[in-house]
Amino acid sequence: MIQVRDLTKIYEFGRHKHYALNGVSFDIKDKEFVVILGECGSGKTTLLNIISGLEKPSGGSVKHDGQEILTLSDEELLKFRRDKTVYVFYTYFKRESEGDGKYAELAKMTAKVPKTIFCDEPTEILDEAKGRHIFKYLVKLQKKRGLTVIVVTHNPNVADIATKVIKLNNGEIVEIKENKNPASVDDIGWTPFKCADG
Ligand SMILES: Nc1ncnc2c1ncn2[C@@H]1O[C@H](COP(=O)(O)OP(=O)(O)OP(=O)(O)O)[C@@H](O)[C@H]1O
Numbered sequence: 194m195i196q197v198r199d200l201t202k203i204y205e206f207g208r209h210k211h212y213a214l215n216g217v218s219f220d221i222k223d224k225e226f227v228v229i230l231g232e233c234g235s236g237k238t239t240l241l242n243i244i245s246g247l248e249k250p251s252g253g254s255v256k257h258d259g260q261e262i263l264t265l266s267d268e269e270l271l272k273f274r275r276d277k278t279v280y281v282f283y284t285y286f287k288r289e290s291e292g293d294g295k296y297a298e299l300a301k302m303t304a305k306v307p308k309t310i311f312c313d314e315p316t317e318i319l320d321e322a323k324g325r326h327i328f329k330y331l332v333k334l335q336k337k338r339g340l341t342v343i344v345v346t347h348n349p350n351v352a353d354i355a356t357k358v359i360k361l362n363n364g365e366i367v368e369i370k371e372n373k374n375p376a377s378v379d380d381i382g383w384t385p386f387k388c389a390d391g
């Protein structure tokens with residue numbers, strides 16, 4: 194179980210404060226497939242980085258199975274990340290999709306993971322067939338292996354395969370929706386999309 198409470202992330206530009214996250218709270222149960230949706234610059238990557246222990250917030254709390262990760266020592270945090278999480282950057286797939294065995298490497302990465310997989314725009318630079326293949330693999334990790342999967346994306350179609358959808362806008366949660374009957378990856382629409390600056 195992941196409990197996120199009142200997360201803020203503030204970037205200061207001189208005297209101006211920019212809230213990349215502004216009071217974000219939610220729970221994620223074990224074995225959920227969570228999709229974090231939002232426009233470009235809405236705070237998705239910042240949120241994923243903080244709940245996975247990659248980045249520190251300006252304030253708030255992130256507990257994994259009751260354990261506050263924001264106050265762990267560097268060494269403890271490293272151990273938490275190594276033993277409990279996998280973080281997939283989208284550039285990873287770029288590299289892999291150029292060679293053979295692109296899924297073999299992901300399988301290797303996830304083989305030792307007991308708990309949570311974090312993915313930031315895992316299919317943004319892939320074509321539809323490869324993108325669907327990746328999402329099918331992630332659903333398999335969730336359903337067959339019992340991992341908690343947390344995916345950040347702009348692609349609203351992907352929300353249909355989630356058990357929970359968290360919608361961000363301007364650093365704030367605008368909607369949390371539970372799906373009792375998630376769609377299968379083959380049945381969702383597919384609209385390629387990229388942020389202008391990314
Ligand atoms: N290191 C940084 N310094 C200053 N501002 C930042 C920094 N990182 C992010 N921001 C700002 O915080 C906000 C949220 O950024 P974030 O990257 O989390 O959004 P995002 O939803 O992942 O965007 P995208 O869809 O483009 O990937 C944006 O306004 C961004 O410009």
Ligand SMILES: [Mg+2]
Pocket residue numbers: 237238239313
């Ligand atoms: Mg991002």
